[in-house]
């Protein structure tokens with residue numbers, strides 16, 4: 001397991017700071033009541049067992065790379081960067097437009113970031129956090145000054161819409177963070193990251209890879225949908241997320257009560273409750289949006305960061321703790337000293353439909369003074 005000691009002692013001066021955020025959720029909404037008409041479930045069961053009320057689903061040919069594009073364009077516009085200013089683009093996803101080329105390549109092409117290195121990270125619900133780790137170490141090392149880190153998913157494309165035990169859980173969406181090198185005392189202070197590949201069958205998609213390429217049989221057997229053993233995954237998620245959170249807090253001498261905000265992977269509100277209760281966190285130290293989006297896999301954590309920033313729930317100097325858990329098994333955490341001055345807050349109208357209009361970026365003030373120094 002990565003301990004981070006070498007990094008902290010040797011390279012503490014140059015850090016990767018979060019300097020901008022972007023989000024795009026497809027406009028079409030699927031409520032629990034809609035699901036009641038599709039499978040044998042109820043709004044009450046879904047709400048009580050998961051905390052989810054609705055989720056956003058792509059329609060009309062919108063692709064994962066389109067969601068990522070809109071979220072990325074918003075984040076870039078916010079700081080006035082051109083796509084060509086980027087030194088790297090990394091996308092965490094389990095639902096790329098195609099197996100290859102990578103969705104990061106596609107995103108780079110759509111953005112016009114020609115020549116900018118771009119690649120995908122496959123770490124399921126930890127995909128964004130693993131991507132953040134790559135962004136962090138690359139910026140800290142001096143190989144990159146500006147990184148676009150993306151979590152983007154079209155989970156609706158790999159969900160079995162006749163399986164009530166999984167189809168109620170997931171949603172589509174994309175969110176991004178922009179990282180920039182800084183010598184200020186802000187940014188990603190520490191990360192914890194790990195995996196345990198012995199639990200493949202807890203959560204996986206059996207078909208479509210080289211082990212089980214697509215055949216009529218794999219299609220008939222529903223092998224191209226995700227399969228999950230929910231209860232066991234639940235228990236391991238609580239255990240690992242708690243361990244990651246405690247490790248990061250203890251290693252950096254931060255008390256739980258000093259946390260400005262805890263953001264956990266949005267798989268199930270009961271998982272987050274179990275973790276945050278054991279950390280003795282108060283409600284105002286926790287940010288969730290699972291109620292509105294369900295589990296958007298790699299997009300959950302950056303979408304929470306986005307909304308927390310927009311709603312004024314994070315302020316400069318706050319400690320932010322992000323913790324993920326996902327198939328693999330994979331887990332990761334990031335302890336961040338928030339360094340952004342307040343950004344323009346979204347109007348109630350813009351938040352209402354959970355989407356970011358194409359013209360939203362025009363209403364943002366690009367750049368912040370401390371970044372330009």
Ligand SMILES: CC(C)(COP(=O)(O)OP(=O)(O)OC[C@H]1O[C@@H](n2cnc3c(N)ncnc32)[C@H](O)[C@@H]1OP(=O)(O)O)[C@@H](O)C(=O)NCCC(=O)NCCS
Pocket residue numbers: 040041042045046049050125164165166168203229230231232233234237267268271295325326327
């Ligand atoms: C999936 C999950 C919500 C299921 O909740 P649960 O409380 O564990 O429920 P169970 O699987 O034990 O099922 C309990 C009952 O509800 C039923 N059920 C399952 N899905 C249902 C649904 N959508 N509507 C109604 N009933 C449902 C089951 O069939 C079972 O019925 P039974 O007792 O008659 O057999 C939960 O296990 C979970 O969130 N797991 C972890 C997910 C996760 O962490 N993912 C991380 C990586 S993304």
